[in-house]
Amino acid sequence: MSDLSVRFLRSELGLIARRRRNQAGLAALAAVPIIVAVAMRLAAPSSSSPSGGPDFFSQITGNGFFVALAGLGVELTLFLPIAIAMLAGDAVAGEAQQGTLRYLLTVPVGRIRLLAVKYAGILFGAFLAPLVVAASGLISGLILFGGGAITTLSGSQIGFGSGLLRLLAICLYLGACLAALGAVGLFVSTLTEQPLGATVALAMLTVASFVLGQIPQLDWLHPYLLTQHWRDFGELLRDPVSLDGLGPGLLTAGAYIVIFLPAAWARFAGRDVTS
Structure with a gap:
């Protein structure tokens, strides 16, 4: 990667991080798991124990780890x-x-480099957003x-450290799914x-996909x-982990990225930029 590309990428990531609306959006994402945790605390006695079912909400009062999973589940659809x-x-x-697009293309940045950097910024957000939700839910x-030992969807128990690794893997899986959405958005x-x-x-396309599903x-x-396989992240909470259950979601995400990134380039490469 050339020095110009590195500077451009650094500038783009800095711009994304400094925008007030992005900061407000991250704050809103982080607030939802906190609201879920407080609501569950006020609604249920502290002595309640998890029900042992696959419903993450039913296990929150027994282990705060599940607030992160419940938060991701709630926020995933909207x-x-x-x-x-x-x-x-x-x-x-x-x-x-x-009116800055024409200026960027005369730096010179080039249209392919511009799209690549813009998509890198989208990837940054796609992987950061689930991590923010998970971290907020986990802490609250x-x-x-x-905390304590975590009951998997298979009924067995794993250590808290192993649960954290699985939570990280869930965030990476959801990041890949959101990266595909970002390719369509680009x-x-x-x-x-x-x-x-x-x-x-x-946003309407995402809602329509959920409804059709x-x-x-x-x-x-x-x-x-x-969006058909976005909720398959629960496969990472089985013991052992069902990697076959994650394959369709990753393949679908990869297919959308492979289709829509070239489509974005084809559209942008022939576009008459006047602003």
């Missing part, structure tokens, strides 16, 4: 996709709206409910000069839906 939609929708369309859960961002429009379109009559379509 808040996390919206966060990535905002980041991806702003990638190219935001520069065009502000341990403070309010304590493509959508090249179609318009209105970042809000790109954000709304991507709940319709049994469309089972032929389910394997191709972007």
